[in-house]
Amino acid sequence: MSTPSSSPDTAASEQLILHHQPGLFVLFFTEMWERFSYYGMRALLVLFLTASLFEEGWGWGRAEALQLYAFYTGLVYVTPILGGFLADKLFGYRLAVILGALIMTLGHASMALETVSTFYIGLICLILGNGLFKPNISSIVGQLYDKEKHKRDAAYTIFYMGINAGAFLGILLCGYIGEKVGWRYGFGLAGVFMFLGMVQFYFAQNIFGDLGKRPQNAADRQAAEQAAVADGGEPPVEAHVERDRIIVIMVFAFFTIFFWWAFEQAGGSMTIFANDYTDRVLEGGQATAYKIANTLLTVMPLLVVTWVLAMLFRVTFSRYPLSNLCLGLSFVVIWGIAIWLIQNDFRTKSYQVSYTDITGIDQTTKIRSSDALQPGEKIELVYNKQVELYDPSDEAHKDHRVEDGMVRDAEGNRIGAHFKTVVAPIVEFQSPGLFWKTSRLTKLQYQTLDGSNLTHSLTLAEDSSLKEGDSVELLVTDDLVLPNHSEAETVEAQVEKLQDDEVVVPASWFGILNSFFIIVFAPFFSRFWEMNIIRSGPIKFALGLVLLGIGFAALAFGSLSIEAGAKVAQVSMVWLILAYLFHTLGELCLSPVGLSYVSKLAPARLVGLMFGVWFVATFIANLAAGLTGSFIDAIADTYSMSVFFLIFTLIPIGAGVVLVLLNGVLHRMMHGVD
Incomplete structure (x- = not known):
């Protein structure tokens, strides 16, 4: 009884890339774009959940966001056992990879809509799709080297380089786009490259011959095993x-x-x-060195994987043009985003600006902007006040002192404004997050030096013993940033001078x-x-x-x-x-x-x-x-x-x-x- 050969595409395999079959590099790029989408989305998940409603996030507390993060990152490693079983018994490895990639593409698209229902649907799709994709693409790598077991460790190391190339680029680019442009664009970018990775694998899958196809029945499997043994397996x-x-x-x-x-x-x-x-904090030459190093960190991995892409093109373009065109398109987009990111980084400068704080006192602070600002120019800044309870006996404040309504450090530098107030009635409410739970909230009123009365809502810690009528001290710090939205509540500030010799990593x-x-x-x-x-x-x-x-x-x-x-x-x-x-x-x-x-x-x-x-x-x-x-x-x-x-x-x-x-x-x- 004759059986089809399970060997990879012979014509394509005659030419090696880095001493390995070209099929390995089809898997390399498929896995790279899957990891790009996974790590790119993961880099945004907690940031999006904890961003304020004003910043177009969901305003969750950190604990609730990390709970969802833990469930997601945990479950994506549980579903592969089911995905591996289904591939072994039903789908075959290649179909499982394609189905998994398709489901994950739909998941990213669903998350980009940013509604509650589509967001959770998207996460479920990513968990299920990963279960089908992750174990089975690794299985194909192993099958590719059934007759060259001595090269399998090296093959998996190259494959692992693709995993990390995708992770690197995903964190760098999706994270930047999501934070600087908009969350939905970061989630969407992850989905675009998952789709391109799926398409390039689909159009190049014949390079594997019969490897990874649907499982055979018992008789065919036995015949295939005998043929493999006769062929040197x-x-x-x-x-x-x-x-x-x-x-x-x-x-x-x-x-x-x-x-x-x-x-x-x-x-x-x-x-x-x-x-x-x-x-x-880096200053002077160190700041310049960091910008150069960051540019190299962005460009060098892209050059390496582009070089690998060029070698794959040389060997497989004539036989699998659609797959190669998808890969080429993905790299054109990636290079465009990377060049824009580098230019934006070098345009960004540090400026010293002056403003009037909530106490009516003139203050100076530093901001960073990619727009060229001139000394004396008036600008609007979002004035985010960070209010926290201040305990002078706390170890963190042992070197601090209160002076003229200010909390200062040991060198006399201003940390923030100091106020005394009384705890108002405490009310219970359901805090947002993955698990709705009861939290306690109080409204604190305090008066600034210019006589203004301000109110701040403070959520109390679970173990807080504060009760209505207790006297407390507050530390109010300033967080000024350039507005991302026209409706932002702002404060007027004036640019004092350019400080381009400092950078915060x-x-x-x-x-x-x-x-x-x-x-x-x-x-x-x-x-x-x-x-x-x-x-x-x-x-x-x-x-x-x-x-x-x-x-x-x-x-x-x-x-x-x-x-x-x-x-x-x-x-x-x-x-x-x-x-x-x-x-x-x-x-x-x-x-x-x-x-x-x-x-x-x-x-x-x-x-x-x-x-x-x-x-x-x-x-x-x-x-x-x-x-x-x-x-x-x-x-x-x-x-x-x-x-x-x-x-x-x-x-x-x-x-x-x-x-x-x-x-x-x-x-x-x-x-x-x-």
Whole structure:
């Protein structure tokens, strides 16, 4: 009985790209645009939910927004186990990838409408679509190298570079468009590139031959396996070998929980560290150097992936023109957005402006604008007053003093205006968010020096013991920004002088370092694995865990100067950059290699399911990461910030040591798989 060949398109595969089949790079770009859409949307999710109604956000509290974020990021790692099962038994990997991409495209489009119902429908579509897409595109990569298993680690490393190229560009561009232009445009941009990624995969799928098609019946599967063995493939294994290899996959999945548990602090505690404890103000030559570096960080990854695109064009354009045209169009759009972003960044200058605050006193502040402003020019600024309870005994205010109605720091610099007031009647209300819950609110009235009476509504913390009639002190700080909307309530200010020699590095900027380092180092790791200097899978995993721990050791050392209980500090950003560097090196040792070992160890009929199990381990790690990260204040107040990061140093390194000790046992259970 004859069976169709499962080999990739022979004509297209005769020409290699970076020593690999061109089909790998079709998957590379498909995954890149999917990760672009995922990380681009994820970068906006919490910002959109917590933005005020005036800023066209939903005005949620941070806790409620993070709850929805946790459910979303968790569930996208649960649904792959169902998606893998459906692909194994029903759809086949290729159809599952196409359906998943289509559902996610509809999800992004739904979110761009920004109504409550369409927003939730969009999130559900993204969760379901990701379940079909994520495990099965990884499975196709593995099947592509059934006859070249020695190149599979290197192939997954290249594939992983595509993942991080998409993540980098998505965070950078969707985040910028969403915040600067409008939320719906950021969500919509993510959907556009998900659609283009789906179309280019659809039109190029014949490059895979019969790989990833619908599952065969039992007789056809047996015949295909016999044909694969005759063609140089691996024969079906005995039951006990299959069982042992599945156990090894489970062990690897267990240890990957420790890795992602620590690694995913990047979205929580490390972001807090960047925002509140890192010196991010650059002046003079450092500011200029940052702008140049940021330009290079934007352009270099684009140049790398454009170079890869050109090589794919050279090999496949004549056979798959529609797929290549979709890819070309996507890169034209990406380059246009990137050039606009760079120009806008260099046009943005810092200006000192003067205004009259709520106390009637003339003040000066700094603003940033991409419009050229002239000294003496009158401008309108949005005057956002930040009101908080002021407790002189709080550790954060120990060096502050109240003087002439102002709170000043140890150097005498003005922090904000100081007022005394009395707690008004406290009322209960349902606060907005994912879970409607009862909160307590009071209206505080205070009088400015010019006799004006102002009122501010303050939501009390859950553990607040304040009651009606209590005397409290308030700290009112100014937050002046250029208006984005014509109906904004503004205050008149005057431009005093240009200050273009200072820049504040955004806290979110550090988030792109991981993806950038992946893009830079992935080719070197790909070649390193091909050299077979380290052949053992458990040792590769252990190395990744140890490197991750070293990254947190840098943060623990850099945090030694931060006092227990301190809410702000000025630690050098070098420690954060070093942490992201070592975390990335650890990720390159563990994550792409882990994907490769799942494909090599899993039985052919269960590859999709095993990838699903792998992503469930990632779900557990993400959930644990969020719960552990929430203790940052408790640990930092009781011990220190250094002790907090030391926890994430010792546990991954300890897990790595255990894996080294288990290396011999696990290697035997892999039955010859390296």
